[in-house]
Structure formats: structure tokens, C-alpha cells
Amino acid sequence: MSRKVKRMAIAGTVVAAVGIGGVAVAGAAGGGQSEAADGGNDTEQPARGDALSRASAAALAHTGGGRVTDSEVGDEQGYYEIEVERANGRQVDVHLDRDFKVLGQESDGEAEANDD
Secondary structure, three states, X not given: OOHHHHHHHHHHHHHHHHHXXXXXXXXXXXXXXXXXXXXXXXXXXXXXXXXXXXXXXXXHHHHOOOEEEEEEEOOOOOOEEEEEEOOOOOEEEEEEOOOOOEEEEEEOOEEEEOOO
């Protein structure tokens, strides 16, 4: 094989490897789910800054403590959703309105209304 052919083969291999690596990075950044897998909703955003602090405080007060593990703005059941891991290891999703008032919660797959 001539040097020119070897160089072209190496260049083609490098281009292919970079392309495959880019696809893998894009899949990892997107969580590896297709739009069909998550219902087509790619607009979920975590709460940030002061909104996250206020929503977390309201959720933790409602659950009696725990650790905030995730958040979402624009939740189906309210404006904010704060996921709290309780001391017993159970996960509770607390739903709040725009004013950080608790609307209700979900625990172990069951919706619970706010008793206020």
C-alpha cells in the first residue's frame, strides 16, 4: 500500500471515530432517551437560584425534612415539583404553585392531596 493510501485510510478512520464519539456524547447529554421514550416533552427544566431555595424550603417543611434530590419547573401537577428523599429512603414528589404553596404530593406512586 502506498503512503498516500495509508494516510487516506488513517484520516478516514479518525473522521469516523470522531463522528461516533460525537453521537455518543450527544446521547449521554440528552439522557439517552428519545422523544418517544419520554412522551416528547423535552422542555423539563430544573428550578434554579432563589426559586429552588424557596421551593425546596416549602417542600421540606411539608414533608417534615429530608433531602432534596431533584426539581422541575412546569410540572404537570403544579408549577414546581421538588423531589425529596425522606429519612426512611422513600421518595416524595411535592407539587407547588408559582407562589410556593404546596398543592399536594406523590409518594410511592400514589397521589395525596394537601390537607390544608
